[in-house]
Amino acid sequence: MSEPNWEMLNNRATAAEKEIALIKQKIEWLHQNITTDTSQSIPDANKEEFERLQQENIKLKHRIAILTRTIEAQRGKASAMSNTPQSNTISINNTLWDIFHRAITAAYPNVLNPRVIVTTSNNPKFGDYQCNNAMPLAQELSSSGTKVLPRNVANNIMSKLEESPLIDKYEVAGAGFINIYLKRDFGQLILSNWLKTGEVLPPYVEKKRVIVDFSSPNIAKEMHVGHLRSTIIGDSISRLLEYLGHDVLRLNHIGDWGTQFGMLIAHLQDKFPNYSTVAPPIQDLQAFYKESKIRFDSDEEFKKRAYECVVKLQAFEPDIIKAWKMICDVSRQEFEKVYTRLDIKLVERGESFYQKRMELIVKELESRNLLEEDNGRKVMWGEKRGSGIPLTIIKSDGGFTYDTSDMAAIKQRIEEENADWVIYVTDAGQSLHFQMLESCAQKAGILRSYHRMDHVGFGVVLGEDKKKFKTRSGDTVKLIELLDEGLKRTLEKLKEKGRDKVLSEEDLKAAQESVTYGCIKYADLSHNRNHEYVFSFDKMLEDKGNTAVYLLYALTRIRSIARTAKVTQDELRRHARDTPISLEHEKEWKLAKVLLKFPDIILDISENMYLHPLCEFCYEISCAFTEFYDKCYCVEKNQAGEIVKVHMGRLLLTEATAIVLEKCFVLLGLKPVSRM
Template sequence: MNIQQLLVERFTSALNILGFTDAPVPVAKNTKKGFGEYQFNGAMGLAKKLKQNPRDIAQQIIDAVDISDMASTLEIAGPGFINIHINNMWLSAQLSAVLSDKRLGIDIVPAKNVVVDYSAPNLAKEMHVGHLRSTIIGDAVVRCLAFLGHNVIRQNHMGDWGTQFGMLLAHLQDKLAQDQVAETALSDLEDFYREAKVRFDNEEGFADTARQYVVRLQGGDKECLALWKNFIDVSISHSEDIYKTLGVSLSRQDVMGESAYNDDLATVVSILKEKGIAQEDAGAQVVFLQELADKNGKPAVYIVQKSGGGYLYATTDLAAIRHRSSVLQADRTLIFTDARQALHFKQTEMVARKANFMQPDEAYQHCPFGMMLGKDNKPFKTRTGGTVKLIDLLDEAVERAEKLVLGRKPDIDPQQLAQMKSTLGIGAVKYADLSKNRTTDYVFDWNAMLSFEGNTAPYLQYAYTRIQSIFEKAKFDPAAHAQSTIEMSIEQDAEKALCLHLLQCQNALELVAIEATPHILCTYLYELASLYMRFYEACPILKDDVSRQSKHTRLSLCVLTASTLKLGLDLLGIGTMQKM
C-alpha cells in the first residue's frame, strides 16, 4: 500500500472535476506535529496561474475531493496548504488487512525487464574492498526490484579477457607442468598474479611467451582456451565464496564476462563506421562527441578501436548494450560502478543512442558510488598501505562481532555464537555501507558500525529480537494471530505514528527501485525501529489492565513491525536472529 499514491489519486480526481486537468498534484508527508499526517501543496500554484486567492482555491479543492473514508479532517493552513488528518478507523482497517497479507500490503507494480550490471570483479585478481560497494548496493537494489515484481536479469560483467591473461596463462601452464593442480596454484590469486608479473618484468623470454599466449588465446587456440577456461573456473569460485559469505544473490549463471562479447566487437565498429559515427584518426577508430566539447570547442574523443586493431572497454560496453537491448529485451539497464567512470558511461550511452543500439524509450542508468575511506579520509588501505582483500575484511568483521557477543554473553552456546557472529559482523559491514547515500564517500569505522545504538544493523537486529522476546513471554503465535476476528482500534498517538509508518513501506521500496538508492530503505527501517521503541514505552502490551482490543491491536503492531523489519533487512541482504 502507498498512502501517498492513494491521496494523489483522490486529489487528481478532485482537480479534474474542477477543470484543473493538467495541474500538478503535490502530496507530501507532513513533518510538523499537530498539522496532520499529509499535506497537499498545489493550491498556491493554481492560484498564481488563475490570479485568484489561494485559500479560496484550497477550499474549492476540499469541497471537491472525496476523502472522507481516509481523512477525519481537512484544514487550510497558511497561504493555502491543505493539511490532511488520517482517520484512525481507516488506519485500523488497513492494519487489519495488512496483517493477513503475506506481502504486508505491498503491491506488485507493472513489471519491466530490468538488467542490473553489478559487482564486476577482475578475474585476474582476488576481490578487494573496491568491489564491496558495487556488489552489495547492486544486490540490494536487485532484491527490491524483484520483490516489487520486476523481471530482473543480473549481469556480472567480469573482467575475464585482455593482454594480462597471456602472462597469467603462461605462468599457470608452467605450474601445471610441475604437476600442480590449478586449484592449488590459484589458491591465492594475488600471489599468483604477483609471481607472474615478476616473471614478466624480469625473466628472460617469459614476456615473449606471454605475448604468444595472447595471440593464441585471441586466435581461438583450443589448448590455450582450455587453459583459460580452467583459470576462469577457479577464479569464479573465489568470487562465489565471497558472495556466499556476503549473502549476495549473484551466482555463476549471472556471469557475463567481457569475453562473451568478443564476436560482436568487429560488428560494433563496422556499424559505427557505416553510419558515419566513427572515423579514422591516427589509425584508430574514433567517435568525436561535439555535445561534450570543452570550452574551446574541442569535442570529446571516444575511441572504439586502437590503431593496432585492438578493442577497448568502450567497444565491449557498446556490445553489451546491443546484447541487453536485442537479446535480453531490456526496458531499463542499471550499472553500478564508482563515480570515476561516470564520463565513460555518459559517452557510451550517447554513442549507443546515435547508433540505435538501444530502443528510444529504453532507460540506461549509470549508478555511481563514492569511495570507502579510512579514518584519515583517504582511500581505505591496510596498515602497510596495501589493498585490503575483501575476504580479510569480512573475516575481521566476524572476529570483531564474536568478541562483542562474548563480552555481552560469555556463556553463550557455541552453535548460537557461530550464527550470531556471522549475522552481526557481515550485517554490520553491509548496513554501514548501504545506509549511506551511494553517491557520497563514507568513512569506514568498526566501532560505529558494530554499535547497538544509532542507525546500524545491530540496532535493527536487536529491535527485531526484542519483539520476538515479547512473543515468547506471551506464548504468542503471530501466524495464528493473523486469523483473529477481534477488531483493531488505533487510539494512542504512538500507535498511530507506528501504524502510519508501517503503511509507508511500499513508498520507500518504490523510491529505492526508481533511484537505485538503498539508503532510503535503511532510513525507513531505522525510523520504524525508533517509532517502535517509542510505542513500546508508551503503550503497554501484556499488562493485566490492558483491554482485550488494545492488546490485540498492539500485538498486531508488534507482528507487522517484526515482519517489516525482517523483510527490509532481507531485501538489504542482511540476516536476523530470534535471540541476541
C-alpha cells in the same frame, strides 16, 4: 463499501493499462519517424515536423507517467474498498497525487500538466500529509494576469476533492496549505491484511525485464574493498526490484579477457609446464599475478611470448583456452567464497562472452558511418558531438577496448535478453563513461525511447584516517580478510555482553554472522551512495543509533513480546481475522502511520536507486515502536510475574511492525536471528 465500486475502480485501472499500451505503440511509431542519426543535418522542410514529433513524444511519455500513477491509485482504492488481501499494499502518495491531480485539473482546467506537491507532515497538528500546490498555482495564475490569493486557490481545490476510503478529512490552513488526515479505519484494514497474509505484498508497478550489472571483479585478482560497495548496493537493488515483481537478471560482468591473460598463461607454461595433465597449485592467484607482472615489466622476451599467448587466446587455440579456463576457475572459487558469505546471487558473464559480438557491433557501426578517425583510433560520439569524451571503439593497434565491450554488451542485453531497463552499479568515477555509453547506444538505435538505463554510482570507502581504505603497507584491503576481521570483532563484542553464557554454540555463531555481515552491509547502504563513507568496525558494532546491531536487536525484542505473552504467530494471524488492531492511543496511531509509508519508500527507491531512505525508515520504525512500547502495555503481569492480561490489539500491532521490519531487512540483505 460495495462490490460494484471495487469493480468500477478495477475496470478504470485496467482501461488505463490498455491506454498505456496504445501510447507505447504510438511512441514507437514516433521514434521510427524521428531521425536518429543526428550527425546528418535535417532538411529545412522537415525540421518543423521533426520538432513536432519530438514534442509529441515528450507529451506521450508524460501521459504514461500520469496513467501509471493512476493505475496504482485505482488499485489501491479497489483494495481498500474490497477488504481483500490480494492487492493490499497501497501507495498513499500515489493515491493522494491522483486525487489532487483530478481536483486541480477540475478547479483550473486551463493549467496544463499541473505539478502535484504532496508531502508528509512532520507535525500531527497539520495533518498526516499536506498538499502545497496553492501558492505556486496562485503565482502561476497571477503571472498570466489573474491575481488570486493562495488561500482562495486552496479553497477552490478543496471544493473539487472527492471522498476517499483513505481520507478522514481535509482542511485549509495558513496561507493555503491543505492538511490531509488519514482514516484510522484505513490503517487498521491495511495492517490487518498484512497480518492475514503474513507478509507485506508489493505495491503495483508495471513489470519490466531488468538487468543489473554489479560486483564485476577481475580474474586473477583478489576481491577487495573496492568491490564491496558495488556488490552490496547491486544486490539490494536487485532484491528490491525482484520484490516489486520485475524479471531481474543479476549479471557479474567479470574481467576475464585481455592482455593480462597472455602474461598469466606464459608464466603458467614456465612454472607448471605439465599444467594440461596435472592441476597446478595456484590457489594464491594474487601472488601468481604479481610474479607474472614483474616478469612482464622487466623481461622483453617474456613480454613477447605473453603477447603471442594473447593472439593464441583470441584464436581460441585449445591448449591456451584450457590454461585460461584453469585460471578463471581458481579465481571463480575465491569469488564464490565471498558471495556465499554475503548471500549474493549472480550470473557470471565475463568480457569473453562478448568477443564475437564486439566484432559484429564494430561492423555495424562502421557500415552506418557512426565511427570517426582520431589519431589512428576509431571513436564514436554520442547525440551531442563534442560533449564529453568519445568512446574508443577501435584502438590505434586495431584492438578492442572496454568501450567496445560495453557497446556489444548493451546491444546483447537489449536485443537478445529483451531488457527494458539496464542498471550499472559502479563507482562514481565512471559516470561520464556511462553517460557516453547511453548517448552512443541511443544514437545507434539500440536504446529506444521506451528503454531505461541507470548508472548507480557511489563514492569511495575511506579508512578511519579519512584516506582511501588500505592496509598499513598501502595495499588494497582483501574482502575475505575484511569479513574475517568482522567476525572476530563481533564475537568479541558478543562475549563482552555475556551472550556466550546464554546462547547455545549454534545460536552464538548465527548471531555472530548475522551481526557481522549485517553491519557491513547496513553501514554501506545507510549512507547516501554518492558520498564517501568511513569504514569503522567500532561504529558499525555500536548498539545505539541507526546501526544494524540496534535494529537487529530491536526486531528480536519485538518478536520476544509475543513469546512472553505465550502467543504463536499462527494464533496472531487467526486473531487478525476478528480482532481490530488497536490504534486509539496517539503512539499506536503514530507507529501505524510510519508502517503505512512502506510502499512509498519502496516506489521512491525504484525510481531514484538511493537505498539510504530504507535504512532511515527502519530506524524510524524502531523509534516509533519504542515510543509505543513505553506508553502502551501489550502484556500486563502481577507482582508474582504472572500474566494477568494480554492486549491482543496491541500485540497485533507489534506483529505488523515485525512483518514490515523483516521485509526491509530482506531487501537490505540482512538476516535477523530469533535470539541475540
